[in-house]
Amino acid sequence: MGQDSDKHEHGGGFDDYNQAVAEYRQSFPSKKEVIEGTPDQAVAEMMRHLDSLGVDTVFDRFDKQKPHCSFGLAGICCKICVMGPCKITEKSRRGSCGADADLIVARNLLRMIAAGTASHGARGREVMLGLKAAAEGRLNIPIVGEKKIAAMAGRLGVKVEGREVRDVALDLANVLLEDISRTDPGPHRTLAALAPPERQKVWKELDILPISAYHEVFEAYHRTTTGTDGDWKNVMKQFHRCGLAYAWSSVMGSNIAMDGLLGLPVRSSVKVNLGALKLGTVNIAVHGHSPLLVSEIVRVGRTEEMVKLAQARGAQGIEFYGICCSGLSAMYRYGGVIPLSNAVGAECVLATGALDLWVADVQDVFPSIMAVARCFQTAVVTTSDSGRLPGAEHIGYDHDHSNIGESTELAKKIVLRGIESFAARREVPTHIPSYEIAGEIGFSLENIGPDGLKGLAEALTLGQIIGVVNLVGCNNPRVIYEKNVVELCRALIAKDVLVITNGCASYSLLKLGFCHPKAKELAGPGLKAFLGDLPPVWHMGECLDNARASVLFRTLADNVGADLKDMPLAFASPEWSNEKGLAAATAFRLLGLNSYHSVYAPIQGSAALTNFFSEETKKTLGSSMIVELDALKLAERIVSDMRARRSANPKFQQ
Numbered sequence: 001m002g003q004d005s006d007k008h009e010h011g012g013g014f015d016d017y018n019q020a021v022a023e024y025r026q027s028f029p030s031k032k033e034v035i036e037g038t039p040d041q042a043v044a045e046m047m048r049h050l051d052s053l054g055v056d057t058v059f060d061r062f063d064k065q066k067p068h069c070s071f072g073l074a075g076i077c078c079k080i081c082v083m084g085p086c087k088i089t090e091k092s093r094r095g096s097c098g099a100d101a102d103l104i105v106a107r108n109l110l111r112m113i114a115a116g117t118a119s120h121g122a123r124g125r126e127v128m129l130g131l132k133a134a135a136e137g138r139l140n141i142p143i144v145g146e147k148k149i150a151a152m153a154g155r156l157g158v159k160v161e162g163r164e165v166r167d168v169a170l171d172l173a174n175v176l177l178e179d180i181s182r183t184d185p186g187p188h189r190t191l192a193a194l195a196p197p198e199r200q201k202v203w204k205e206l207d208i209l210p211i212s213a214y215h216e217v218f219e220a221y222h223r224t225t226t227g228t229d230g231d232w233k234n235v236m237k238q239f240h241r242c243g244l245a246y247a248w249s250s251v252m253g254s255n256i257a258m259d260g261l262l263g264l265p266v267r268s269s270v271k272v273n274l275g276a277l278k279l280g281t282v283n284i285a286v287h288g289h290s291p292l293l294v295s296e297i298v299r300v301g302r303t304e305e306m307v308k309l310a311q312a313r314g315a316q317g318i319e320f321y322g323i324c325c326s327g328l329s330a331m332y333r334y335g336g337v338i339p340l341s342n343a344v345g346a347e348c349v350l351a352t353g354a355l356d357l358w359v360a361d362v363q364d365v366f367p368s369i370m371a372v373a374r375c376f377q378t379a380v381v382t383t384s385d386s387g388r389l390p391g392a393e394h395i396g397y398d399h400d401h402s403n404i405g406e407s408t409e410l411a412k413k414i415v416l417r418g419i420e421s422f423a424a425r426r427e428v429p430t431h432i433p434s435y436e437i438a439g440e441i442g443f444s445l446e447n448i449g450p451d452g453l454k455g456l457a458e459a460l461t462l463g464q465i466i467g468v469v470n471l472v473g474c475n476n477p478r479v480i481y482e483k484n485v486v487e488l489c490r491a492l493i494a495k496d497v498l499v500i501t502n503g504c505a506s507y508s509l510l511k512l513g514f515c516h517p518k519a520k521e522l523a524g525p526g527l528k529a530f531l532g533d534l535p536p537v538w539h540m541g542e543c544l545d546n547a548r549a550s551v552l553f554r555t556l557a558d559n560v561g562a563d564l565k566d567m568p569l570a571f572a573s574p575e576w577s578n579e580k581g582l583a584a585a586t587a588f589r590l591l592g593l594n595s596y597h598s599v600y601a602p603i604q605g606s607a608a609l610t611n612f613f614s615e616e617t618k619k620t621l622g623s624s625m626i627v628e629l630d631a632l633k634l635a636e637r638i639v640s641d642m643r644a645r646r647s648a649n650p651k652f653q654q
Contacts, residue, residue, distance in 0.1 A: 569642075
């Protein structure tokens with residue numbers, strides 16, 4: 001009787017999902033296919049160079065993992081307690097505790113999104129603490145974003161008129177910190193002030209409004225412990241609470257603090273890719289996601305004192321390079337920070353031999369960089385107690401940030417370490433591919449301007465632009481490195497879809513020239529006419545700057561006079577690879593916008609969860625998770641769905 005019940009519940013679909021997972025696993029490219037297919041020839045050259053040196057990369061290690069575990073790919077392996085690990089099979093349809101495939105997949109997903117909420121939340125908390133310390137005078141960093149502080153404080157109920165900026169900033173920082181860490185249930189003030197009213201009504205009816213990021217992560221781990229929440233649908237309610245906490249504290253709250261303390265993006269041009277590496281200078285790469293100490297490292301490294309010290313050791317000067325999001329954050333604020341690579345390509349950058357110092361803070365810093373750094377005598381310094389690397393030197397904040405006021409002193413030590421490394425490694429051979437291109441960066445709602453935004457809304461309404469896609473996400477060796485991002489972008493802009501981008505995917509688009517005005521020649525006639533002297537891809541910064549995309553989307557909807565769920569807007573992360581990526585896609589689906597991918601979430605072992613993401617959320621949220629391995633087919637689906645939204649809304653001309 002129990003087995004028959006299980007078979008009815010799951011539709012007897014073990015053969016179906018086994019075949020689907022087997023086909024998916026076979027689609028994973030080999031390293032050879034990556035070298036032949038990656039669109040960035042600098043990457044292909046460096047991979048061959050590393051091969052000749054016998055140095056492993058992420059692509060070698062990925063190949064050695066094959067064949068990947070089908071139970072893990074399908075999400076039906078449970079390791080939460082030590083009665084297992086348990087896996088769901090035709091013979092054993094429940095784990096030792098009685099959890100079935102649906103519950104196991106749901107619990108695994110909830111723990112994933114909780115980790116994503118914590119990851120961006122932790123780096124966001126650091127900059128919130130930085131804003132508070134600067135307001136209190138404990139951190140000697142100027143508060144640059146006065147206008148942002150005044151605008152956000154006013155919306156969050158903080159008195160602005162007649163008060164000093166430091167006093168307003170202090171109160172604002174406390175509101176943001178309370179939203180991220182509230183334990184006594186109460187309204188989430190950032191969400192209540194900034195989220196669209198129509199969405200808030202939906203979230204309240206679904207009972208998924210969050211208390212705080214800390215609480216929802218805490219509760220996620222609580223209800224997935226042994227013998228607690230056994231209802232997969234209830235687990236998914238908590239999944240969505242984490243998604244909202246991620247969106248409005250970990251991302252939006254962090255963005256407010258970051259812009260308030262460090263300032264808004266500045267529109268400018270930048271040189272991109274490995275050919276922009278310089279010789280004869282102290283070369284310092286910043287890698288990770290936490291902008292607070294990085295901003296001070298860049299500032300200190302440009303002082304006359306440090307430049308003279310570098311020159312005294314035989315260097316022409318000091319140059320900064322960006323890896324992952326720390327590089328993007330510094331790039332669009334301070335200029336002259338040259339973006340080189342996202343996280344997956346970091347080993348290729350190190351293998352140029354041109355970097356004297358690698359500064360690593362948190363997230364997407366693979367432990368493997370230490371082995372490559374040793375090969376080329378590159379010094380590695382970690383700056384966060386959350387992100388230590390074996391063999392690296394540590395110069396950074398302590399666990400409780402009690403030394404946050406020493407940021408300038410820490411930055412000086414780090415820059416001096418780079419100068420020392422330059423002097424010690426002059427004989428290290430270099431290999432720098434001759435690939436370099438220019439890109440336009442620093443787009444945000446604030447610097448597009450009212451006329452520009454009005455023009456965009458009109459172009460969208462009239463059908464000159466079919467829609468807007470936020471094209472983002474980390475990279476994943478399950479697909480050919482950066483190929484799906486590039487192919488998807490090329491196909492979208494050719495169909496008159498404007499693309500905005502941030503984070504790891506934005507490196508791909510910068511390096512291949514899509515962020516330069518010349519790339520408008522690849523755009524469809526409507527988009528091309530709209531762009532004028534703008535590029536067809538607007539670079540909006542680091543992955544935390546998904547907040548800029550959501551604000552732009554909300555403002556566009558307000559200008560058009562439509563609900564977000566009815567707008568021809570979309571989120572795409574074709575090569576996503578981690579917990580933050582799961583959370584980001586969820587955040588946009590909660591806004592009523594579809595998310596599009598070329599990598600499956602680990603849900604194929606549950607027919608119920610597969611249906612939940614493809615069909616049920618379409619009814620409750622107005623959005624779905626859509627997966628298509630082929631980037632060109634994914635582009636076709638995005639455009640088709642946008643046209644359907646336009647057809648359903650009389651405000652849009654076809």
